[in-house]
Amino acid sequence: MGKDALGDIGFGYRPRAAYASDPAHSRGRLFDEPESPTRTPFQRDRDRIIHSTAFRRLKHKTQVFVAHEGDHYRTRLTHSIEVAQIARALTRALRGDEDLAEAVALVHDFGHTPFGHTGEEALNEKMAAWGGFDHNAQSLRVVTRLERRYAEFDGLNLTWETLEGLVKHNGPLTDASGKGLKGPVPQAIRDYSELHDLELDRFAGIEAQCAAIADDIAYNNHDIDDGLRSGFLTLEMLEGVGLPGSILMGVRARYPQLDDVRTGHELMRRQITLMVEDVITSTKANIGRLKPDSADAVRAAGETMVTFSADMAAAEKELKAFLYKHLYRHAEVMRVRADAEQIVRDLFDVYFADPRAMPDGWREGLDKAQDRIKARSVADFLAGMTDTYAIKEHRRLFDHTPDLS
Numbered sequence: 001m002g003k004d005a006l007g008d009i010g011f012g013y014r015p016r017a018a019y020a021s022d023p024a025h026s027r028g029r030l031f032d033e034p035e036s037p038t039r040t041p042f043q044r045d046r047d048r049i050i051h052s053t054a055f056r057r058l059k060h061k062t063q064v065f066v067a068h069e070g071d072h073y074r075t076r077l078t079h080s081i082e083v084a085q086i087a088r089a090l091t092r093a094l095r096g097d098e099d100l101a102e103a104v105a106l107v108h109d110f111g112h113t114p115f116g117h118t119g120e121e122a123l124n125e126k127m128a129a130w131g132g133f134d135h136n137a138q139s140l141r142v143v144t145r146l147e148r149r150y151a152e153f154d155g156l157n158l159t160w161e162t163l164e165g166l167v168k169h170n171g172p173l174t175d176a177s178g179k180g181l182k183g184p185v186p187q188a189i190r191d192y193s194e195l196h197d198l199e200l201d202r203f204a205g206i207e208a209q210c211a212a213i214a215d216d217i218a219y220n221n222h223d224i225d226d227g228l229r230s231g232f233l234t235l236e237m238l239e240g241v242g243l244p245g246s247i248l249m250g251v252r253a254r255y256p257q258l259d260d261v262r263t264g265h266e267l268m269r270r271q272i273t274l275m276v277e278d279v280i281t282s283t284k285a286n287i288g289r290l291k292p293d294s295a296d297a298v299r300a301a302g303e304t305m306v307t308f309s310a311d312m313a314a315a316e317k318e319l320k321a322f323l324y325k326h327l328y329r330h331a332e333v334m335r336v337r338a339d340a341e342q343i344v345r346d347l348f349d350v351y352f353a354d355p356r357a358m359p360d361g362w363r364e365g366l367d368k369a370q371d372r373i374k375a376r377s378v379a380d381f382l383a384g385m386t387d388t389y390a391i392k393e394h395r396r397l398f399d400h401t402p403d404l405s
Helices: 041-050 053-060 076-094 098-107 116-126 135-146 160-167 187-195 206-230 242-254 260-290 295-299 310-328 331-353 371-384 387-397
Strands: none
Touching: 041 098, 041 160, 053 076, 053 135, 053 387, 076 098, 076 206, 076 260, 098 160, 098 206, 116 331, 116 371, 135 160, 135 187, 135 371, 160 187, 160 206, 206 260, 206 295, 206 310, 242 260, 242 310, 260 310, 331 371, 331 387
């Protein structure tokens, strides 16, 4: 069925700013496909991401607390949904393409290992001789190679704009000469960019920038919520931190009899609102100063346009330092992290020594493969695991598995 037969249907288009990414003028996909008569290219990207296996696996991957420690803690899936909600709100206010921002937000954590950053660090250590492991590069591998759903290509065949936003989640990766800004650019990113130039020396579009700062807003707030739920953080501790402390003062002044649980929720929603509104105000000022007249002008601006104000950036930095000290480095969290690291290391060693320990679809041909190829295949398999599957595999292969509860 073509567009003519469908008549004048709505695509969810809203008037966009001149600097927004226009799906009608997308730079396209690596493999050409007919356009959809009912969805824009960015809407199709969002839908492909949601229907992927990697998206479902996020349900059982750690954010801060290991998934089975409690049903109410965030996982990578709930985190990604929260990021997408904030990214859409920011992009709507700035008149960008909301569907593109949502797609980037939903896909940005696809490459994370089981057990969060703990698993990534362990896998990076094991992969040191073969280029290391980077979750951003792994996300790209997932959506360009490892997802196998379509008859005509590997991966999800996402648009250039979505892949750009995924790869340049934290800004440009290289200078104009191609030298990595933070060390060597992961090979997976270089390899793909040679086929479908992602312009690694330039900034991402406005929508990807919205998704990136939405990630910061989401975890700064929901990690407080999870920290309060766990008992590792208290409202009294937060009183001494600038931003949440000032908000708590206002909440308690207005609701002096409010219980701690509701007080915590009031803190969260007000802090998210303040951060979002600050980003919108600051970004509008940046846009007014830089005057980008196209999406490419945003990429060539030489700086990030979607930012906190100076005051909010300082407050956010203080909050991150507080969370790092009192939550991420809490003794109990560190105990679980050490055990989780051991699980990842043990599994890598077993699979690398004998790929036959991996299931069908992963082990074929690896018994005679070069170590580099074998190691990367093992890393692909391990990175795709959920927390629960990694623990199950460890129990299958070892006599003793650490108790992460």
